Amino acid sequence: MRVLVTPDYRTLSCQAAEIIADAVRFEPRLTLGLPTGSTPLGMYEELVRKHSGENLDFSRVKTFNLDEYIGLAPNHPRSYHTYMHLHFFDHVHIPMKHIHIPDGAPGIDTDLESIRYEQAIQQAGGIDLLVVGIGSNGHIAFNEPGSSFASRTRMVDLARETRANAGRYFVSEDEVPRRAITVGIGTILESRRILLLASGSGKSDAVARALQGPVSEDMPASALQGHSDVTAILDAAAAPCRDEC
Numbered sequence: 001m002r003v004l005v006t007p008d009y010r011t012l013s014c015q016a017a018e019i020i021a022d023a024v025r026f027e028p029r030l031t032l033g034l035p036t037g038s039t040p041l042g043m044y045e046e047l048v049r050k051h052s053g054e055n056l057d058f059s060r061v062k063t064f065n066l067d068e069y070i071g072l073a074p075n076h077p078r079s080y081h082t083y084m085h086l087h088f089f090d091h092v093h094i095p096m097k098h099i100h101i102p103d104g105a106p107g108i109d110t111d112l113e114s115i116r117y118e119q120a121i122q123q124a125g126g127i128d129l130l131v132v133g134i135g136s137n138g139h140i141a142f143n144e145p146g147s148s149f150a151s152r153t154r155m156v157d158l159a160r161e162t163r164a165n166a167g168r169y170f171v172s173e174d175e176v177p178r179r180a181i182t183v184g185i186g187t188i189l190e191s192r193r194i195l196l197l198a199s200g201s202g203k204s205d206a207v208a209r210a211l212q213g214p215v216s217e218d219m220p221a222s223a224l225q226g227h228s229d230v231t232a233i234l235d236a237a238a239a240p241c242r243d244e245c
């Protein structure tokens with residue numbers, strides 16, 4: 001695993017965007033796996049800037065988001081559909097038919113949707129470059145501690161810590177959905193290349209355990225140690241502490 005420690009969040013965002021931009025320039029038909037959350041916001045902003053300022057062309061790129069809440073309609077202000085359109089898709093001219101996000105709308109058959117989503121990834125030829133954040137409890141996508149490393153796209157219960165962290169985006173923590181559809185760790189590990197992003201001191205413990213600790217299903221992100229092409233981009237605050245600790 002390559003680990004790049006950047007001085008700050010802005011540099012992390014620019015480096016992540018540059019890696020994606022290089023990959024898209026090299027392979028315009030790239031299939032991307034994309035996260036939501038606070039960490040990739042700067043990366044999306046920079047990619048939008050590259051699209052408008054440097055003519056970075058996303059018109060042939062396909063995207064698969066990693067997860068979506070269950071029980072929120074796509075147009076709900078807190079759905080990951082809304083997040084992605086607001087921060088990225090609406091600004092970079094990706095054809096709608098190239099965009100894939102699990103459907104967690106109320107009443108959806110989550111088993112069928114999970115199978116459909118997993119098949120759509122396979123039919124697209126798999127994910128070339130998957131970007132993933134990390135939860136403070138070590139989750140990747142919404143694979144919470146205890147998730148099998150062989151898991152595929154499925155419905156999951158969100159950990160209490162995950163819902164508490166998401167509470168800042170909702171009126172109250174009670175309104176955070178209890179479940180989500182997420183790609184599995186097995187799905188993630190099949191991606192050809194993985195970019196792990198972590199920012200802020202709240203992530204440093206999880207990052208240390210994920211990158212340097214034992215590989216264990218108690219720490220989902222440690223599964224990435226078994227992948228042959230992972231680049232972790234950390235800002236200084238998220239980097240495992242060294243001499244001063």
Ligand code: F6R
Binds near residue numbers: 035037066134139142
């Ligand atoms: C979101 C996702 C999550 C987040 C993680 C970190 O699509 O898959 O695993 O990446 O919860 O979230 P932030 O970036 O908000 O700290």
